[in-house]
Amino acid sequence: MRPNAPDTPDFYKRVWAIVARIPYGKVTTYGHIARALGATRSARLVGWALHAAAGTELPCHRVVNREGRLTGKQHFPTPTWMEERLRSEGIHFREPDQVDLEKHLWIPPSSP
């Protein structure tokens, strides 16, 4: 399969499988998830996958952008839900909308 082609029909499922593995109290980024799937240039698709997963039990609040910003917070039940949830897991914020990636970044293992 082509290294940078997220053309498998279960691409979303692969994304969800990784999100489900993000440890409590940790966060990861769209880009790292894409990279773990061998689709480095498809970080945007990870966003779509999470959009499709809205309302499920997946801990999608643990996915932030590469700067640690909560770019997806608008997609949660309330505007503050994502931040509150992260704080409740002991995640430290550098700014109101930015988590401390240095402390809490989790890099997902590559997926076969």
Place this chain on the structure above:
DNA sequence: AACGTGACTGCCC
């Protein structure tokens, strides 16, 4: 079927 949009990122200035 073409077109704009977006839970993104990496370069280039």
Place this chain on the structure above:
DNA sequence: CGGGCAGCCACGT
């Protein structure tokens, strides 16, 4: 070192 821009690709109109 912050901001702009192009590349990316599924989706809704």
